[in-house]
Amino acid sequence: MKAQKTLLSVSVASALLALSLGAAAQTVRIANQGDALSLDPHSLNESLQLSVDSNAYEALVGWNKKLEMVPMLATSWKQMSPTVWRFELRKGVQFHDGTPFTADDVVFTMGRIAADGSDMKAYSNDVKETRKIDSHTVEIETKTPLPILPQILSQVYVMSKKWCEENNAVRPVDRRKGVENTASFKTNGTGPFHVRERQPGVRTVFVRNPRYWGKVEGNVQEVVFTPIANPATRVAALLSGEIDVMEPVPVQDIARVNANANTRVLAGPELRTIFLGMDQKRDELLYSSVKGKNPFKDKRVRQAFYQAIDIDSIKRVVMRGASRPTALMVGPGINGWTDAQDKRLPFDVDAAKKLMAEAGYAEGFEVSMNCPNDRYVNDAQICQAVAANLSRINVKINLQAETKGTYFPKILRRDTSFYMLGWTPSTYDSHNALNALMRCPDDKTGSGQFNLGSYCNPKLDELTVKLGAETDQAKRNAMIKEAFQIHIDEVGHLPLHQQTLAWGVSKKVELTQLADNYMPFKWITLKK
Amino acid sequence: MGAFVLRRLIQAIIVMVSVAFIAFLLFQYVGDPVVFLLGQDATPEQIRQLRADLGLDQPFFVQFWHFLINAAQGEFGLSLRQGAKVSRLLGERFPATFELALVAAVLALIVGVPMGVYAALKRGSFMSQMFMTLSLLGVSLPTFLIGILLILVFSVWLGWLPSFGRGETVQFGWWSSGLFTVDGWLHMILPAITLAIFQLTLIMRLVRAEMLEVLRTDYIKFARARGLTDRAINFGHALKNTLVPVLTITGLQLGGLIAFAIITETVFQWPGMGLLFIQAVTFADVPVMAAYLCLIALIFVVINLIVDMLYVVVDPRLRVAPGGH
Numbered sequence: 136m137k138a139q140k141t142l143l144s145v146s147v148a149s150a151l152l153a154l155s156l157g158a159a160a161q162t163v164r165i166a167n168q169g170d171a172l173s174l175d176p177h178s179l180n181e182s183l184q185l186s187v188d189s190n191a192y193e194a195l196v197g198w199n200k201k202l203e204m205v206p207m208l209a210t211s212w213k214q215m216s217p218t219v220w221r222f223e224l225r226k227g228v229q230f231h232d233g234t235p236f237t238a239d240d241v242v243f244t245m246g247r248i249a250a251d252g253s254d255m256k257a258y259s260n261d262v263k264e265t266r267k268i269d270s271h272t273v274e275i276e277t278k279t280p281l282p283i284l285p286q287i288l289s290q291v292y293v294m295s296k297k298w299c300e301e302n303n304a305v306r307p308v309d310r311r312k313g314v315e316n317t318a319s320f321k322t323n324g325t326g327p328f329h330v331r332e333r334q335p336g337v338r339t340v341f342v343r344n345p346r347y348w349g350k351v352e353g354n355v356q357e358v359v360f361t362p363i364a365n366p367a368t369r370v371a372a373l374l375s376g377e378i379d380v381m382e383p384v385p386v387q388d389i390a391r392v393n394a395n396a397n398t399r400v401l402a403g404p405e406l407r408t409i410f411l412g413m414d415q416k417r418d419e420l421l422y423s424s425v426k427g428k429n430p431f432k433d434k435r436v437r438q439a440f441y442q443a444i445d446i447d448s449i450k451r452v453v454m455r456g457a458s459r460p461t462a463l464m465v466g467p468g469i470n471g472w473t474d475a476q477d478k479r480l481p482f483d484v485d486a487a488k489k490l491m492a493e494a495g496y497a498e499g500f501e502v503s504m505n506c507p508n509d510r511y512v513n514d515a516q517i518c519q520a521v522a523a524n525l526s527r528i529n530v531k532i533n534l535q536a537e538t539k540g541t542y543f544p545k546i547l548r549r550d551t552s553f554y555m556l557g558w559t560p561s562t563y564d565s566h567n568a569l570n571a572l573m574r575c576p577d578d579k580t581g582s583g584q585f586n587l588g589s590y591c592n593p594k595l596d597e598l599t600v601k602l603g604a605e606t607d608q609a610k611r612n613a614m615i616k617e618a619f620q621i622h623i624d625e626v627g628h629l630p631l632h633q634q635t636l637a638w639g640v641s642k643k644v645e646l647t648q649l650a651d652n653y654m655p656f657k658w659i660t661l662k663k
Numbered sequence: 664m665g666a667f668v669l670r671r672l673i674q675a676i677i678v679m680v681s682v683a684f685i686a687f688l689l690f691q692y693v694g695d696p697v698v699f700l701l702g703q704d705a706t707p708e709q710i711r712q713l714r715a716d717l718g719l720d721q722p723f724f725v726q727f728w729h730f731l732i733n734a735a736q737g738e739f740g741l742s743l744r745q746g747a748k749v750s751r752l753l754g755e756r757f758p759a760t761f762e763l764a765l766v767a768a769v770l771a772l773i774v775g776v777p778m779g780v781y782a783a784l785k786r787g788s789f790m791s792q793m794f795m796t797l798s799l800l801g802v803s804l805p806t807f808l809i810g811i812l813l814i815l816v817f818s819v820w821l822g823w824l825p826s827f828g829r830g831e832t833v834q835f836g837w838w839s840s841g842l843f844t845v846d847g848w849l850h851m852i853l854p855a856i857t858l859a860i861f862q863l864t865l866i867m868r869l870v871r872a873e874m875l876e877v878l879r880t881d882y883i884k885f886a887r888a889r890g891l892t893d894r895a896i897n898f899g900h901a902l903k904n905t906l907v908p909v910l911t912i913t914g915l916q917l918g919g920l921i922a923f924a925i926i927t928e929t930v931f932q933w934p935g936m937g938l939l940f941i942q943a944v945t946f947a948d949v950p951v952m953a954a955y956l957c958l959i960a961l962i963f964v965v966i967n968l969i970v971d972m973l974y975v976v977v978d979p980r981l982r983v984a985p986g987g988h
Binding site: 166172173175178179180181251254256257258260307308315316319320334335336337338361362363364365367368369371372374375376377509538539540541542543544547558561567571578581584585 | 692693694695696698699700701703704705706707708709716741744745746747748751752755756811814815818819822825826827828829929930931932934938939941942944945946947
């Protein structure tokens with residue numbers, strides 16, 4: 136009897152083992168702190184959703200492992216005139232349902248992102264018209280010369296006109312009428328994977344698309360994507376082997392994941408730059424002890440703040456090494472970043488004190504600082520460290536850290552004197568950062584929309600407009616450099632660092648980490 | 664009875680509307696969802712447009728009125744973040760929360776009652792002292808800590824039990840159940856224990872106190888004098904009379920379990936309503952938050968109503984006399 140029982144349990148165990156091995160050879164289980172909120176690639180302009188969708192959908196233009204532009208659904212493109220681009224489309228591509236991909240789908244997609252209910256409208260702001268030339272050629276005309284149109288289009292995933300029309304998915308989502316759309320729950324793209332099962336917030340199962348036009352480098356056949364919001368649970372699930380890949384690893388757990396025999400942390404710089412901004416427009420700060428004038432209008436005060444921040448200690452203590460201090464408002468991987476310009480002013484408390492004295496603030500002053508506490512890695516702790524640093528030049532910081540839901544509306548109203556922000560240029564180009572963060576704010580053109588301290592320099596403004604339409608890459612980069620130098624010389628913002636991406640990965644998985652934090656399943660390989 | 668129920672129903676509606684009103688007042692402070700929806704490259708015009716589309720630019724009372732009208736028809740609109748119907752989202756999530764709360768309640772009862780009885784009968788023994796000390800721990804340790812500790816021990820160190828999620832489920836119409844698969848039960852163990860611990864200690868202490876009370880009463884003394892066995896006295900007479908308040912409390916606590924499953928669900932990534940609510944809060948997803956709070960209020964109201972009606976059935980003194988007597 137006992138022997139029988141043992142035999143039974145052994146056979147059950149081996150059966151289970153075989154099952155799990157069988158599955159492991161094909162399947163990778165990925166956990167993220169969040170979920171794609173909808174599968175519709177035009178319903179939310181958010182990097183996680185776009186990253187997940189990028190496995191099922193493709194754009195005209197894509198990025199390779201080094202974040203260089205490569206052809207995807209378009210095989211080639213050229214500028215016919217400063218405002219007209221012609222794209223030759225890839226032939227023989229099919230959507231997951233077998234419908235052939237044609238120019239009509241591109242025209243439809245460009246209309247869909249501009250339509251009501253699309254959260255990707257920003258990507259069509261500069262597009263005047265999309266024209267079909269023949270079945271596999273389209274022309275896109277922009278309102279003004281736009282040298283980075285291909286970069287912008289890399290985020291616009293192409294959907295099938297026929298499928299959307301048949302499935303009540305012509306519009307991304309209509310919140311006013313409360314109408315859902317099929318594309319929120321199902322995918323029909325041209326990408327290497329399609330969604331087999333979708334339980335929002337629970338699990339999404341991707342399987343290889345047998346009709347895929349390209350060669351898939353990785354060997355993964357099935358991907359189970361699970362959101363696990365709690366960081367401690369996410370780490371536990373990785374350590375216990377219930378999942379194979381997860382991100383992000385909280386900075387305090389990086390050592391622990393590396394110490395485990397079966398897991399490692401894959402770290403790399405992210406494109407997002409974290410910086411501080413100061414109100415340089417009002418004649419008197421909203422929240423400060425200084426009355427009748429604005430100390431931040433004085434470059435010496437801004438520079439004193441800059442030099443009083445001990446960025447290396449922040450990196451070591453607050454970020455536990457997981458950051459890359461920066462002197463620029465963009466990081467490596469963004470066109471326009473140069474190593475030569477990325478040299479920080481030295482951390483020097485004495486020099487900072489001297490600057491404060493010269494500016495007439497030897498006794499220091501009080502100012503409120505606004506910070507999010509759940510948006511960037513250790514954001515509130517960074518602000519605390521900055522506040523401690525600034526106390527050494529007699530500046531007393533009243534720190535107000537709060538959740539992103541209330542933080543962003545507040546600082547976007549410019550209801551702040553001193554704030555923290557992080558920025559990733561969605562076009563992978565410095566023009567986006569210059570335009571949004573450093574140009575003089577103008578509600579009509581939308582420039583300087585995130586320049587919340589209203590830093591303003593007409594020369595930088597002029598350069599940004601000019602380089603936006605400059606098609607000669609060398610000239611363009613020279614202008615970016617010049618604009619950055621103006622901003623550096625004036626200490627327009629206080630750049631802090633680029634965060635480090637930290638993915639927890641099982642040792643049996645090989646994958647590629649991109650600096651934009653996308654995780655293409657097609658580059659995931661399971662080792663035997 | 665009919666008049667009684669009607670009166671309670673009217674009271675229930677007042678409670679629901681008040682909950683909705685207070686919830687709506689609070690929503691003014693959770694932030695602005697529009698910022699998250701459009702991303703960083705949207706123009707001010709597009710932001711204004713979306714705010715108008717969502718009705719967020721209207722005065723508070725207009726927004727509240729629209730909400731009431733729709734809610735009365737069972738329509739809570741679309742989740743701002745997910746673009747899916749709120750009723751669908753809650754429907755998908757309710758079974759997970761309900762099953763978890765149910766298992767936790769049963770667990771708390773079948774473990775808590777015997778422990779309470781034991782602690783009352785063997786007062787002062789080593790084991791009862793242990794139970795009392797443990798129950799203090801159970802009451803004072805925060806739920807998330809218990810959850811994380813269980814995960815650390817049983818998932819990471821021992822590798823016996825899964826640390827997150829609901830596992831394999833079986834679908835019955837719109838109801839997804841994890842109670843019919845081995846995998847589902849394995850996933851249920853840790854969250855159910857975490858959620859049950861507070862209730863368990865509560866029930867244990869309640870049973871112990873009630874039991875001690877009852878054991879001192881005259882009819883127990885009389886039963887002893889009659890020479891009944893200890894077993895008959897303790898379980899036939901004493902425990903039976905103890906259980907009435909215990910069952911009442913447990914019934915009411917079921918509502919509490921459903922409502923307070925939020926933390927357990929967050930720790931174990933249990934795909935229930937609590938997790939949905941937490942995610943909605945961080946993104947100021949007002950329709951989801953409002954619907955969730957109304958649903959929780961409804962659950963409490965219904966449970967209270969049932970308990971009140973049971974009282975009427977049990978206790979004839981509460982019945983409204985038909986008049987004339």
